[in-house]
Amino acid sequence: MSLTTRTTTTPSTPTTITPTTTDKTPPPVPARLDEGDHSPARPVPVRQALRRLTSLLATGVTKSAAIVALLLLWETAPRLGLVDRTFLPPFSEVAVAWWALAADGQLADNTFASLVRSFSGFGLAVALAVPLGLLIGWYRPVADLLGPLLEVFRNTAALALLPVFVLLLGIGETSKISIVVYACTWPILLNTISAVRSVDPTLLKLAKSMDLSAPRLFQKVILPSAVPVMFTGIRLAGAGSILVLVAAEMIGAKAGLGYLINASQYNFAIPQMYAGIVTISAIGVTFNQLLVVLERRLSSWRVSAGD
Numbered sequence: 001m002s003l004t005t006r007t008t009t010t011p012s013t014p015t016t017i018t019p020t021t022t023d024k025t026p027p028p029v030p031a032r033l034d035e036g037d038h039s040p041a042r043p044v045p046v047r048q049a050l051r052r053l054t055s056l057l058a059t060g061v062t063k064s065a066a067i068v069a070l071l072l073l074w075e076t077a078p079r080l081g082l083v084d085r086t087f088l089p090p091f092s093e094v095a096v097a098w099w100a101l102a103a104d105g106q107l108a109d110n111t112f113a114s115l116v117r118s119f120s121g122f123g124l125a126v127a128l129a130v131p132l133g134l135l136i137g138w139y140r141p142v143a144d145l146l147g148p149l150l151e152v153f154r155n156t157a158a159l160a161l162l163p164v165f166v167l168l169l170g171i172g173e174t175s176k177i178s179i180v181v182y183a184c185t186w187p188i189l190l191n192t193i194s195a196v197r198s199v200d201p202t203l204l205k206l207a208k209s210m211d212l213s214a215p216r217l218f219q220k221v222i223l224p225s226a227v228p229v230m231f232t233g234i235r236l237a238g239a240g241s242i243l244v245l246v247a248a249e250m251i252g253a254k255a256g257l258g259y260l261i262n263a264s265q266y267n268f269a270i271p272q273m274y275a276g277i278v279t280i281s282a283i284g285v286t287f288n289q290l291l292v293v294l295e296r297r298l299s300s301w302r303v304s305a306g307d
Helices: 044-079 091-103 106-138 140-154 159-169 173-197 201-209 214-249 257-266 270-298 300-306
Strands: none
Touching: 044 091, 091 106, 091 270, 106 140, 106 173, 106 214, 106 257, 106 270, 140 173, 159 173, 159 214, 173 214, 201 214, 214 257, 214 270, 257 270
């Protein structure tokens, strides 16, 4: 008789083994500092726009502080008796006179006449002086031939030759535009010559080693390198074109800002005289800023190379 041993197995509950780690890893750092904040985060582009707006406002306040101080001094000095308000009226009276001139069309007509003469003479000077400056600066024989003549005329003031222009060309538009051309030519011409002569010789050697033709050499190397120095002369000529024209318009002109200033002085309309002067200053500043923007566009490669 055999004994049968029955083995019964009882189900055992599974045991969960918890892994133990010897090194502790630090908790993950949130991507943004305000991740734990339940308030809605301000978008980054809005922050950048606000920061840029604040910077622009600060820059504008800094640049306009001196002008605002000058206008406040101009307004208060005559009222406090520091200067005779008959010869230097407060700025508010000048502003009222300026608005009156603008309302009846006198300011617009005289400004248009001056701008046409000034821009015509300035454009002719640029068209004449830039190619001539490139030619003199690049070709040494031309510089040796014309150098003494240029030294004579560059040291002769344009206003000193104003009676000569009036005698030879009359008191019409031709003499006024011609005196502007003469005054604007020399800053542009001399700075263009200096710009061509100051081109980096290494760039010229590299360009010549690539067998560039003379027109391509001018286009790719000389002109881009000469633009900043050239525009220094062009900006000086732009300021001189307005100043010389005003002086020319005071002799035998029937329209223009110079005529307006001169006629106001003779009629003892002092606020109108200062209104014309303020208009000339505003035109000069605007014209200079336009030339600065144009210079930055033409020489943008220098900025990108520096960055």
